[in-house]
Amino acid sequence: MTKELLKGNVAFAEAAVRNGLQAYFGYPITPQSEALEHFSGRMIELDRVFLQAESEVAAINMVYGAASSGVRVMTSTSGPGLALMAEGLSYIAGSEIPVVVVNMMRGGPGLGNIQPSQADYNFMTKSAGHGNFHPLVLAPANIQEIIDMVGLAFELAEKYRTLVMIAGDGSIGQMMEAAELPPMQEISTARPAWAVTGAVGRAPNLITSLYLGAEKLEKVNIRLQQKLATIEENEIRWQEYETEDAELLLVAYGTVGRICISVLRAARQQGLKVGLLRPQTLWPFPTARINELAAQMQGVLVAEMSAGQMLVDVEHAVAGKTPVRFYGRMGGVIPMSAEILEAVKQVQEEVS
Amino acid sequence: MNTTTQIPENMELVYQYPDSMTKTYTHYCPGCVHGIVHRLVGEVLDELDLREKSIGVAPVGCSVLIYNYFNVDFVEAAHGRAPAMATGLKRTNPDKFIFTYQGDGDLAAIGTAEIIHAANRGELISTVFINNAIYGMTGGQMAPTTLPGMKTTSSPGGRDCKIAGYPIKMSEILAQTEGAAYITREAGTDIRSIRKLKKAIKRAFLTQIEGLGFSCVEVLANCPTNWNMDPWESMLWSKEQMTPYFPLGTYKMREEVKALKV
Incomplete structure (x- = not known):
C-alpha cells in the first residue's frame, strides 16, 4: 500500500468502509459533512446501507436498530448533532450493543461556529447521555491516526459490546495529509448470539435498556461499571x-x-x-x-x-x-x- | 397454529394462544383494547408464518412491555423512535419482517418526525398505531389526540384548543406521503370492527412482505382507567366520541395493495 493525500473526514469514512462497515446512518453537519458525502457514494456503490436521516435523533436510532441485529454500523456528527444523539447513545449503552460514533468537535455553546474545538471533552468522556455510563473515547491527532483508530474503534466496540467514540475536531476533519488506508476487509455475515435476527430454533432475543425493578437495574449498572473497569484496566493509550x-x-x-x-x-x-x-x-x-x-x-x-x-x-x-x-x-x-x-x-x- | 395441544377426542379445538404469543397474563388494565390488538397481531403473524422472520419494535407507553407477550425477537425503542429503529433494522435485514407497535403519545407527539419520514421514504415496515386520546402509562395526561374539551390530568378544565392546539389526525397526514402504500383507521371496540381490524393488520403486513411500501393501521381504542369509565362505557365512548373526530376508513391504498388477497 502507498500513501495518499487524504482529507480527514474522507479518510475516516473510507477506513470504515474498508473495515467492513455494513451500514451508515447520518445527518449533514459541518465540519464532518464530507464523511457523510463519502459514505453516500461508497456504501451504495458497494451495495451496502447508506441513509441520510431526517435528524441526528433519527440517525442514532437507526444506528441503534441496525446494531441490535449485530451488524457493523456507525454514524458521525459534530457537537450540536451529538447533543441530539445523546438520547440514543444512552439507550445504546444501556442495551450493551457495539456502536461507533465520530464527533468532529466545533465551537460552542449553542450553534457556536464551525471552527475546531475541544469543548465536548466533558460531554463525551463523562457521560454522553443520561444515566450511569460513558463511552470509550479515542482522540486522533493526525490523519493516519484517525484511520487506524477507526479499525480499533470497531474492534473495541465489539469486544466489549460498548459505545466507542472518536473525538476529532474541525481541523482533523478538514486537514489533508498523506496517509495509508487499510486493505479492503470482507464483510462479516456472522451475527452474534445476542442479536435480533428472527427467533429461529431459539428463544426470542430482546434488546432493551428497560429494567423495571430497582434491584434488577442496579445489577445491570454494576455489571456496566465492572465492564468499564475492565476497559480502564486494558485500554488506556x-x-x-x-x-x-x-x-x-x-x-x-x-x-x-x-x-x-x-x-x-x-x-x-x-x-x-x-x-x-x-x-x-x-x-x-x-x-x-x-x-x-x-x-x-x-x-x-x-x-x-x-x-x-x-x-x-x-x-x-x-x-x-x-x-x-x-x-x-x-x-x-x-x-x-x-x-x-x-x-x-x-x-x-x-x-x- | 399450535399443534402441541392435546385435544380430547370428543372435543373440538376452537380457541388457543397463537404460536407467536407467549402464554402469560398481560399487565393491561381490564377492558383495555391493547389485549385485543395484541391477539390480532399474533394471529396474523401465525397465519402469514412470520414468527421466525419477525423483529418487533416496542414503544414507550402502555405497551412498553409488549415483548413479554410475543414469542418473537424484539427491540425496545426510545419514546417515539420506533420507526427510526425499525428503519435501521429493515435496511440491514431486508429479508426480515419488521413491525412497530406505538401509541398516540409515541407516534403522534414525540415521534411525529420519525413516523412521517419513515412513511415518506416508503420504508418497508408496518406500524400498528393505538389511538386512545390519552397518555395512559404516565397517568392520564393530555395526548396529541385528546379531543376538544376532554378532561385529562394535564387539561383539567378540558382541552382548550386555543391553548393546546387541536387533536392531530395522523392517518390523514401519513396518507399524504408518497411512500405510504396502505394507511387505514379502524376501531377495536366492537366485534364487527375487530374482524375488520384483523383484515387491515393482515393487509398491512402483506404490504411489507410484497415490498409495496409503508403501511400503518391506526386503531381507535379506549382507556377505561384514565377515562374514569368502566370497560363497556369506554367502548361506547370511543365509538361515539372519537369516531366523529377521527373518521374510520382507508386513507390510502395503492392499487397493488388493493389487489392483495387478504
Missing part, C-alpha cells in the same frame, strides 16, 4: 515525547497535542527540558502514568481548545505532586505554538 529527562510536562490531545510537538521542539532548542504526554484515549485516561511522571516534573501545563476540561482529569492525576497550569483557547480559535511556548516559559519561571 497515550504517546510520550521526550519525557525521560523532562522537568516540565505538557499534556495535550488531538490537534493541540500535535501543536505541542512543535512547542516541545522549540522549547528544547531554547534549553527548556520539556516533555509531552498526548492521551490517545480520553476515557480511559492515562491517570497513573501522568501521576508517575508528575513526580519528576517541576510543573505541568495542560493545553486545550476549551475552557479547561481535560485539565480537571490531569489535576486529579497529578494529585498535588507538582503545580498544574492551563493554557486554553475557545470558540474555535486554534492556539499558535508560540502562544503555548510563552505559557511554558511562564510556568518555568513560576516554578524555578
Whole structure:
C-alpha cells in the first residue's frame, strides 16, 4: 500500500468502509459533512446501507436498530448533532450493543461556529447521555491516526459490546495529509448470539435498556461499571515525547497535542527540558502514568481548545505532586505554538 | 397454529394462544383494547408464518412491555423512535419482517418526525398505531389526540384548543406521503370492527412482505382507567366520541395493495 493525500473526514469514512462497515446512518453537519458525502457514494456503490436521516435523533436510532441485529454500523456528527444523539447513545449503552460514533468537535455553546474545538471533552468522556455510563473515547491527532483508530474503534466496540467514540475536531476533519488506508476487509455475515435476527430454533432475543425493578437495574449498572473497569484496566493509550529527562510536562490531545510537538521542539532548542504526554484515549485516561511522571516534573501545563476540561482529569492525576497550569483557547480559535511556548516559559519561571 | 395441544377426542379445538404469543397474563388494565390488538397481531403473524422472520419494535407507553407477550425477537425503542429503529433494522435485514407497535403519545407527539419520514421514504415496515386520546402509562395526561374539551390530568378544565392546539389526525397526514402504500383507521371496540381490524393488520403486513411500501393501521381504542369509565362505557365512548373526530376508513391504498388477497 502507498500513501495518499487524504482529507480527514474522507479518510475516516473510507477506513470504515474498508473495515467492513455494513451500514451508515447520518445527518449533514459541518465540519464532518464530507464523511457523510463519502459514505453516500461508497456504501451504495458497494451495495451496502447508506441513509441520510431526517435528524441526528433519527440517525442514532437507526444506528441503534441496525446494531441490535449485530451488524457493523456507525454514524458521525459534530457537537450540536451529538447533543441530539445523546438520547440514543444512552439507550445504546444501556442495551450493551457495539456502536461507533465520530464527533468532529466545533465551537460552542449553542450553534457556536464551525471552527475546531475541544469543548465536548466533558460531554463525551463523562457521560454522553443520561444515566450511569460513558463511552470509550479515542482522540486522533493526525490523519493516519484517525484511520487506524477507526479499525480499533470497531474492534473495541465489539469486544466489549460498548459505545466507542472518536473525538476529532474541525481541523482533523478538514486537514489533508498523506496517509495509508487499510486493505479492503470482507464483510462479516456472522451475527452474534445476542442479536435480533428472527427467533429461529431459539428463544426470542430482546434488546432493551428497560429494567423495571430497582434491584434488577442496579445489577445491570454494576455489571456496566465492572465492564468499564475492565476497559480502564486494558485500554488506556497515550504517546510520550521526550519525557525521560523532562522537568516540565505538557499534556495535550488531538490537534493541540500535535501543536505541542512543535512547542516541545522549540522549547528544547531554547534549553527548556520539556516533555509531552498526548492521551490517545480520553476515557480511559492515562491517570497513573501522568501521576508517575508528575513526580519528576517541576510543573505541568495542560493545553486545550476549551475552557479547561481535560485539565480537571490531569489535576486529579497529578494529585498535588507538582503545580498544574492551563493554557486554553475557545470558540474555535486554534492556539499558535508560540502562544503555548510563552505559557511554558511562564510556568518555568513560576516554578524555578 | 399450535399443534402441541392435546385435544380430547370428543372435543373440538376452537380457541388457543397463537404460536407467536407467549402464554402469560398481560399487565393491561381490564377492558383495555391493547389485549385485543395484541391477539390480532399474533394471529396474523401465525397465519402469514412470520414468527421466525419477525423483529418487533416496542414503544414507550402502555405497551412498553409488549415483548413479554410475543414469542418473537424484539427491540425496545426510545419514546417515539420506533420507526427510526425499525428503519435501521429493515435496511440491514431486508429479508426480515419488521413491525412497530406505538401509541398516540409515541407516534403522534414525540415521534411525529420519525413516523412521517419513515412513511415518506416508503420504508418497508408496518406500524400498528393505538389511538386512545390519552397518555395512559404516565397517568392520564393530555395526548396529541385528546379531543376538544376532554378532561385529562394535564387539561383539567378540558382541552382548550386555543391553548393546546387541536387533536392531530395522523392517518390523514401519513396518507399524504408518497411512500405510504396502505394507511387505514379502524376501531377495536366492537366485534364487527375487530374482524375488520384483523383484515387491515393482515393487509398491512402483506404490504411489507410484497415490498409495496409503508403501511400503518391506526386503531381507535379506549382507556377505561384514565377515562374514569368502566370497560363497556369506554367502548361506547370511543365509538361515539372519537369516531366523529377521527373518521374510520382507508386513507390510502395503492392499487397493488388493493389487489392483495387478504
